[in-house]
Amino acid sequence: MEIKKRTITFGKMLEFIDNFGKDYFPLTKYDAWKRVYSGSFNLKSLEHYFPSHIERAVAGLLRKGWVEKVETNKGTMVKITKFGQMQILQYDLEKMALNKDRWDGKWRIIFFDIIELDRKKRNNLRKYLRKLGLYPMQESVYVSPYDCDREIQYLREILDVPHSVKIGVLEQLENSEDLKKIFKL
Numbered sequence: 074m075e076i077k078k079r080t081i082t083f084g085k086m087l088e089f090i091d092n093f094g095k096d097y098f099p100l101t102k103y104d105a106w107k108r109v110y111s112g113s114f115n116l117k118s119l120e121h122y123f124p125s126h127i128e129r130a131v132a133g134l135l136r137k138g139w140v141e142k143v144e145t146n147k148g149t150m151v152k153i154t155k156f157g158q159m160q161i162l163q164y165d166l167e168k169m170a171l172n173k174d175r176w177d178g179k180w181r182i183i184f185f186d187i188i189e190l191d192r193k194k195r196n197n198l199r200k201y202l203r204k205l206g207l208y209p210m211q212e213s214v215y216v217s218p219y220d221c222d223r224e225i226q227y228l229r230e231i232l233d234v235p236h237s238v239k240i241g242v243l244e245q246l247e248n249s250e251d252l253k254k255i256f257k258l
Contacts, residue, residue, distance in 0.1 A: 159231075169224055171205050176218045176258050180249065182241040183207060183215045183225055187234055194232045201228055208255055216246070218256050 131151060134140040139157035143150050183202060187195040199209075205224060207215040222240060229235045246252065 169201070169205065169227070171217065171219045171221055171224060173206070173219050176256075177220070178244070179218075180243045180246045180252070181217045181219070181221055182210075182243060182246075183217070183221070183238065184241070185213050185234070185238040187213075187237045191234065191237075194234055198228060198232055198234065198238065208252065216252060218252070218258060 131140070134157070135142065135151070138154060139160050140151045141154050143152045185195070185198060187198065199212075202215045203209070205217070205221065206219075207217045207221070209215050225238060225240050229238045252258075
């Protein structure tokens with residue numbers, strides 16, 4: 074007999090509801106399993122969790138305002154709110170990574186000037202830049218040998234600092250030999 078996991082995180086549950094499809098996620102376990110048996114959706118990824126923990130996670134998402142109850146002709150369903158969509162994007166940030174296949178010989182410089190009132194956004198940006206593998210040249214200047222335009226644009230939108238973060242592409246950089254050693258190029 075397989076041991077079931079005890080808890081499901083809000084982020085995992087929110088991601089699951091988002092992946093459930095264009096329809097709403099059924100609020101009751103019975104309705105969800107009815108959809109599985111009718112062949113319209115596969116709930117295999119939830120079978121590792123106790124049903125009571127799934128219900129508790131959905132209740133927590135409702136309390137936080139990340140999902141809302143909606144009455145449909147199929148019964149009571151759960152729908153992700155706009156705030157919940159933002160949380161999904163935050164959850165995706167944790168999984169974001171750069172494509173480090175091949176270096177094209179160019180350096181990407183990311184620099185920013187975020188005001189002190191937005192310190193939390195600034196610190197989050199630094200955290201995600203380091204997580205992506207960018208090297209800090211100064212507190213607000215980071216460098217990468219790999220293309221990171223999409224990731225930086227995504228970060229700008231999620232952190233709501235679209236005009237405070239800039240990207241530059243350089244063919245030459247003064248201390249490039251040191252950076253090549255750091256990035257193992």
